[in-house]
Amino acid sequence: MNVLHKPLALKEPMPMPDPSFPVKLHKVFNYECGETLFPHHWHEHLEFIYVETGSAVIECSTLQLHVQAGDLVVVNSNELHYGISTADDLYYYCLIADLSLLQSHFVDAVEKKFITPIARNLILFENLISRDADIADCMIALVRELNERLLGYELSIKSHLYRLLSLLVRKYVAPAAKADAYRHRQQDLERFHSVFQYVDDHYHEKITVDQLAALVRVSRVHFSRLFKQLTNKTITEYINLVRINRSEDLLRSTGMNVSEIAIAAGFSDVYYFSRMFKRLKKVSPKEWRNLGC
Numbered sequence: 289m290n291v292l293h294k295p296l297a298l299k300e301p302m303p304m305p306d307p308s309f310p311v312k313l314h315k316v317f318n319y320e321c322g323e324t325l326f327p328h329h330w331h332e333h334l335e336f337i338y339v340e341t342g343s344a345v346i347e348c349s350t351l352q353l354h355v356q357a358g359d360l361v362v363v364n365s366n367e368l369h370y371g372i373s374t375a376d377d378l379y380y381y382c383l384i385a386d387l388s389l390l391q392s393h394f395v396d397a398v399e400k401k402f403i404t405p406i407a408r409n410l411i412l413f414e415n416l417i418s419r420d421a422d423i424a425d426c427m428i429a430l431v432r433e434l435n436e437r438l439l440g441y442e443l444s445i446k447s448h449l450y451r452l453l454s455l456l457v458r459k460y461v462a463p464a465a466k467a468d469a470y471r472h473r474q475q476d477l478e479r480f481h482s483v484f485q486y487v488d489d490h491y492h493e494k495i496t497v498d499q500l501a502a503l504v505r506v507s508r509v510h511f512s513r514l515f516k517q518l519t520n521k522t523i524t525e526y527i528n529l530v531r532i533n534r535s536e537d538l539l540r541s542t543g544m545n546v547s548e549i550a551i552a553a554g555f556s557d558v559y560y561f562s563r564m565f566k567r568l569k570k571v572s573p574k575e576w577r578n579l580g581c
Contacts, residue, residue, distance in 0.1 A: 300329040310386035313434040317379040322569035325371030335363035338427040342378030346371040348415040350520035360417040412462040426452045491530045492554040539577045
């Protein structure tokens with residue numbers, strides 16, 4: 289893996305290399321099967337994940353997407369997402385764009401009908417796009433322009449982004465009911481920010497449902513129901529996932545033994561830790577370390 293997973297708030301800041309041209313590209317590779325690509329997080333920018341080789345499972349909101357070579361995942365603005373590799377040869381591009389790049393100084397038809405509604409989540413796109421040659425050509429062109437950066441690449445990138453959005457608007461707009469539900473989810477997601485932050489900061493400690501419910505001032509039962517709706521996981525499943533993700537870093541970057549890592553990651557029982565790790569990663573912690581993930 290090429291990047292360590294560090295504790296972070298779920299709402300991720302997204303600095304751009306060039307604030308005057310807010311679009312950036314990540315080339316992501318060298319992941320092993322079962323390895324976490326990125327922990328749960330969201331940000332205000334649109335994100336496009338294009339898979340070159342291999343396969344992965346990417347969660348967008350509560351939707352679990354099984355993606356493979358040639359697929360595009362569209363992560364809408366402020367959409368909670370998470371990824372895990374399901375192949376040893378995964379290679380994908382991640383393009384992140386701030387729609388201010390495409391906004392006009394004048395309130396023209398493009399701005400009024402498309403750019404502003406997309407930026408405000410009034411228009412949402414389907415998350416998974418498969419076997420669409422036009423979409424693939426557009427993504428490949430964007431990757432090429434961002435890699436080569438020849439004279440006028442900014443003009444070309446803007447033109448390809450407009451083309452990509454036009455293709456998405458014509459064929460992959462989510463139903464209005466989904467957009468309404470999405471906006472309600474976003475309100476709950478913001479409301480639960482303190483809960484996600486608390487788990488992120490205190491994953492190595494004992495955490496109870498009552499503690500977390502108190503942060504958002506709701507009953508234990510109501511909290512558990514809302515949390516499952518937001519993440520498609522129980523609070524126990526979510527905390528275990530955060531802890532296992534943290535243990536990946538410790539296995540990779542320290543000489544601690546498995547028992548020490550289990551305790552550091554928040555597990556009081558090393559056998560339970562090993563079972564959870566193997567359930568999520570398909571190999572034991574020792575096998576994970578020996579594979580050099």
